[in-house]
Amino acid sequence: MDPHLLRTYVTVARLASFSEAARELGYTQSAVSQHIAGLEQDLGAPLLTRRPVRPTAAGERLLEHAGPLLLRLDAARADVLRMASAPEHGLTLAVTPTALGPRTVAALPAAGVTLRALARADIPAAVATGAADLGLVDGLAAPSDPLRLPDVAPLTTCGVAEEPVCVLLPAAHPLARRPGLRLADLVDARWLDAPGAGLPLDRLHTAVGAGGVRTALRYEGTDLRTLTTLAAAGHGLTVLPHSFTTDVPGAVAVPLVAPRLVHRTELIHGGALRGPAAALAQELTERHGD
Amino acid sequence: MDPHLLRTYVTVARLASFSEAARELGYTQSAVSQHIAGLEQDLGAPLLTRRPVRPTAAGERLLEHAGPLLLRLDAARADVLRMASAPEHGLTLAVTPTALGPRTVAALPAAGVTLRALARADIPAAVATGAADLGLVDGLAAPSDPLRLPDVAPLTTCGVAEEPVCVLLPAAHPLARRPGLRLADLVDARWLDAPGAGLPLDRLHTAVGAGGVRTALRYEGTDLRTLTTLAAAGHGLTVLPHSFTTDVPGAVAVPLVAPRLVHRTELIHGGALRGPAAALAQELTERHGD
DNA sequence: GAGGTACATCAGTGTTGCTTATCGACAGTG
DNA sequence: CACTGTCGATAAGCAACACTGATGTACCTC
Structure with a gap:
């Protein structure tokens, strides 16, 4: 279950073609064929039907696993890499449209912020992979109840509103x-x-x-x-x-x-907050407490 | 970020020793040393201090990722392998002590069941890796509100009580x-x-x-x-x-x-339910509905 | 400072993983 | 019905890799 094999498997499944996947991944068609064959031998079951190329039942199941798995892998790599590198100057914030309430907007620093609007489910992934420094997710919850977020990585969340x-x-x-x-x-x-x-x-x-x-x-x-x-x-x-x-x-x-039910907004971030991200997180959480 | 490297990293961190880890994993000490060096080079930061062997800050962070990652990997493999193999006869149920209420006990079949009491957090993992066919987890929640479970794999949950x-x-x-x-x-x-x-x-x-x-x-x-x-x-x-x-x-x-708050019990299972597991799941869920 | 322990490093080797080349199966076309 | 182009499987070759075993080096103990 080498992640490389998994990666070629998902692209083959996505493109429904060995050759296309090979082109996209920079391999030869032969290599892709061997990857899939290796995976199928390892798991002892066919994962794809050929002609047309389509996942089997076992393949469908593997697909469900593979996405989060590769995401986590990227997140882990990005997270550790981030610790070694210097803190950047800019600040990127991943948000849903309804997470940006008036109080949150007021707390934003005057300059140097990039807002990135994403689907609710993609925000933890964006923060985990370092595509954003902080995330703001919102949702409906019982009062003082945390939101249910997909856990792609060990992230810290705290309520802000x-x-x-x-x-x-x-x-x-x-x-x-x-x-x-x-x-x-x-x-x-x-x-x-x-x-x-x-x-x-x-x-x-x-x-x-x-x-x-x-x-x-x-x-x-x-x-x-x-x-x-x-x-x-x-x-x-x-x-x-x-x-x-x-x-x-x-x-x-x-x-x-x-x-x-209340509308709850949570701030989510990775491990160590540094630079402007730390300041904003402080600003957002200090009032609410939670 | 080869899972093999990750695996040797976590065992080295756990045992705080390269040589011990080598023994446990069936490698030579040299190989383990090369694994760690490779990982550190890949991530561009030292992960372990030597003498004594102890994770650095970046290493600690990686450890937090590595556990769930390897778990998910095992779960994926087990899940796909399970689809190919024939359904077993026995039925293994992973439970917490307080999840086994009187109604649940009454629904158990007369013979052929293995109950495995586990910590709350380990039950999803057990079901995901196939160590148990079904899991029963409980916890406190707002009425008709699902429990918050660690998602180690795409699992299905449904309330039973x-x-x-x-x-x-x-x-x-x-x-x-x-x-x-x-x-x-x-x-x-x-x-x-x-x-x-x-x-x-x-x-x-x-x-x-x-x-x-x-x-x-x-x-x-x-x-x-x-x-x-x-x-x-x-x-x-x-x-x-x-x-x-x-x-x-x-x-x-x-x-x-x-x-x-109510005490809520949820049944959790992998993809396809077959054999006695399907019967029990049916029995447990049909009354409650959720 | 001798001895021991523990990790790093180096050279050697068997295996792996890729590429190129070729084959077989199938669909569209004249 | 042969011709042709496409797609995936397979074979052979080669380079890179991942081990082992031996040696090097730092540190701790006595």
Whole structure:
């Protein structure tokens, strides 16, 4: 199970071609063929069907393992390398759109910051591999409850903010006048599924049961403005942290009172914080404590 | 970053000796020395001090990565190998002491089961590497909230039981007559820290703040009877699922009403369930649903 | 300072892992 | 139905690698 073999395996599976994978990896087609043969012999089972090239059942399973495995490997290498190298001057911050609340924005230093918006699931990986110095992830959680993050590497997380979550309803919605909403009131509603821009709905799923959250429209972009516009136009409900629900024309934000969920933002970083990253982390965490 | 090099690195670090590690791994001392040198050259930083042999700062960091990494690697190999081999007859179940509630015990088949009691953190690893067919892990969580498990491999989890948690108090304790307890009532109390037998206290930590849960006595065994005896004798409080708190002489169990936590048990398994493992998993999950 | 222990280094060698070259299987084409 | 191009498997050759065994060197003990 040499990582090199694993790497060629995943590229072969991705490209569905031995020769293409060889080109991409800088090997000859022969070498790739031998890699796969070696892996299959090592594991005692065929991993790919040939012609067309497609993973077998065992191959599918291996693919599920291989991604995180190679990611961790990269993360480990990057992490140790980072310790030896000098601290850079710039500061790169990996964030989700909804993780950048007003308080966080205020804490950013005046210059020298690069913001990198990523999907929620990619932020730990970015921090682990050193693509970002710090990460800000957000999500729904029970009050003072840590978020569930994929652990690609030994990372440190600490909460930096918690605020109420609101349901964004069109102004004309029958429930828009309510002071607070229970999720149970909304079993018949349709939701906006916007994994890139909004908050993930899976937390609502677990709270209300699998069938309870039905999605009306899926938005694959990362723009919050679009999301709120869609919500105002009645294409579906969405949940957002309170500070993101002010000034949305045509829509009303009603706090979600049950289940007791908060919008939680966590700062995540690798081992040793140095330079401007340390200062920002200090700034962000000192108020919240947690 | 060859896994072989990583493996010799961790054994050298563990044994604090090149020669000892060589003996354990079946290499010559020379080979081990070359492995470490290769790794250090690859990463561009010394990983170990010699005489005495001890990890450097970068080495410590690498150690944190190496364990999970090698574990995942083993898990991947075992998982794929399992798909190719025939299903065995026996059924091995990895459990924590408090995960085996009365309903779970009732569902076990009459014969052919091996129970393996492990530390909470080792159960995912055992299931991932195939040391056990199924795992039962428990812990404290918000109602209908999944547990936080270390992800060593792509595993499937599903809830099988939730029940109230109780605080076990000596019968003479001033709060023993209360119908229910809030964690806030217990800020002055001392706790039993029993990671092997009882439930982990870290969940209480997050609920009440870092300083709020102070431990009086640490018990490193895995025997629940000892734990309840210690609690009854006033050596500290402990939290247990309700069904484990009946018939404890000299102690009274009072439900914990705030924060809203339940004792949750989850079944965890690898990819494809076959043979008796599938039957048991079916039996355990069909009632609870989740 | 002699002896012992423990890690580093060097030379030698068998194995591995790659490349080039060739083959067989298959699909599209005239 | 042969012709041709593509794709993966296989064979042979060669260079690099990863071991072993022997030797070197630092440090600790007595």
